[in-house]
Amino acid sequence: MTKLEITSTKRLAPFTFQWPAAVEEFEQGWECDVTIDGAPHVVKHGLGQRVVYGRPRVHTVTWLDAKVQVEGVEADDYPTSQALLSRVRRPDGKLVGWFDEVQRGYEGFLIVRHRSEIDAPHSPNCLAVKVREDDLASWAGHAWLRSCLKKVPSSPGVAVHRRPVPPRPPAPTPSLDGHAVVRALLAHGDALATQLAPSGAQFTPDPSANQLLVKNPFAFLLAVISDMGIKAERAWALPFELRRRLGYLDPARVAANSEEVYRAVQSTPTLHRFINLIPKWIVEAARIVEEEYGGDAGSIWRDGPTAKELRRRLERFPGIAQKKAAMAVEILERDLHVTVSDLDGGDVAFDVHLRRVFLRTGLAQHDDVREMVAVARKFHPERPGALDLPAWDIGRRWCRPRDPDCQLCPLTVVCPRLIERGSTVQGI
Ligand code: SF4
Incomplete structure (x- = not known):
């Protein structure tokens, strides 16, 4: 199991980020020094706002070592939970639809169905992590897991052997208790x-x-x-x-x-x-x-x-x-x-x-x-x-x-x- 530890955190003043087609403004953010399995990394987490799923919602971006890794979007219950959703992806970049497909390492995360938590047009029927906007350790962990995923298909010199995975038998239905x-x-x-x-x-x-x-x-x-x-x-x-x-x-x-x-x-x-x-x-x-x-x-x-x-x-x-x-x-x-x-x-x-x-x-x-x-x-x-x-x-x-x-x-x-x-x- 990967060991992630935040060693220092500092709050950031408002900042901007240049996407290929637009500039996004972040009203606040944090920058953290973290160690992941003993190796030093820098995680940056910014909070802004965007029109997503039909209305302005809080939007976050998390960088790991200056590379954008994951984004989050305000859940419908944000006023009470302050939580955002961030989609979970497969190694091929497609969205995860079933629990069997969730990458190892997400065991401690709250995994939810995106459409159940954002009930709006174009909300995908995929799985997502649900994380409080200021839970920096979870955002760092999510960003790290995503970065690992990106390395898998392209890691030079690493032979990836894929064996066909037998379909998982349906979970047994509990008896009435x-x-x-x-x-x-x-x-x-x-x-x-x-x-x-x-x-x-x-x-x-x-x-x-x-x-x-x-x-x-x-x-x-x-x-x-x-x-x-x-x-x-x-x-x-x-x-x-x-x-x-x-x-x-x-x-x-x-x-x-x-x-x-x-x-x-x-x-x-x-x-x-x-x-x-x-x-x-x-x-x-x-x-x-x-x-x-x-x-x-x-x-x-x-x-x-x-x-x-x-x-x-x-x-x-x-x-x-x-x-x-x-x-x-x-x-x-x-x-x-x-x-x-x-x-x-x-x-x-x-x-x-x-x-x-x-x-x-x-x-x-x-x-x-x-x-x-x-x-x-x-x-x-x-x-x-x-x-x-x-x-x-x-x-x-x-x-x-x-x-x-x-x-x-x-x-x-x-x-x-x-x-x-x-x-x-x-x-x-
Ligand atoms: S049928 Fe049972 S397990 Fe399924 S959603 Fe309803 S209460 Fe939950």
Whole structure:
């Protein structure tokens, strides 16, 4: 195994680089002295911006001994991960499509499918490493591995004997083991928590919209109500945009100005797909907060209710049923640090992504809310709701309705992959 060590690092002032057809500007960068298997090298890593995959994205270039080796492009979740993707190549220069083809040496890297992490036209269906923009050791390692690859076909005097590689037998499909699946789900939940810990709760890519949700309980309530039929990020940004359009977001004024609320939601670009239902629910929610909670939405949970009681209170609001109430209880306790007791009374949210994962992993036999809630309670009785976020995330990123990416899924070694069972899941 190659040993790579960074011995010194210095920050660079903004600089430019002359490509054959253009000059690229880098706002910042680093230069490192590294030793690779004892030999000294210099690695330079620059951060700039380019229009790639349909919009301006952070773009990096990494040089090894003054030669460009690898480039990185901002992933879709960059606002929360600060991570970029860099394609993995084969010795013939073609993009790597399958794990079997990944060069040795990438064992410690996070390998992802490019199109899953950059969902945009022309995003290739190949594998890529996903690396934080400032993880210099990983960029140096990636650049080194790429440089080794380039040497293979042209190394003078080196005879490269290629034996035909027999096709690898398909990975054995694990048998059904609910406890193993739940352990893997909880481990993925822990990994997500660690990933998000430095930046706090990330509901949308916009930090100002996130701040409003954290600081303003009524905004949080409206986001929960709006979270249906559209991407979660858009739904959770709705209160921020609604406040911008209205100029206020206090329950009393929202309740008293229903026409303004309808107009704010419906004017182009509309704030939601359901342009009649959502403003109606927002006005009704404001009225309930005014009449039953003295205009303070935080009173819904400030007295430290049990998970069951809090679910009951939330389900009193229009547009909130089992799924959203269970999700909100988890988020309030886990991300907003609200005191909620008896979390064994919490539940998973009956959401399309979770349903697909529960069915395909064999945790549930039927697409039925009572069965899934019971399964979560059976396998993780101390906190059933803890299965909610990891299952939702896996359903969204890997266990897609069509073409699930089992090879890269965090559940791959424990999941019996009952693909067909989850393909019938419908809903929003
Ligand atoms: S993507 Fe594959 S391995 Fe992952 S949960 Fe779905 S079926 Fe199982």
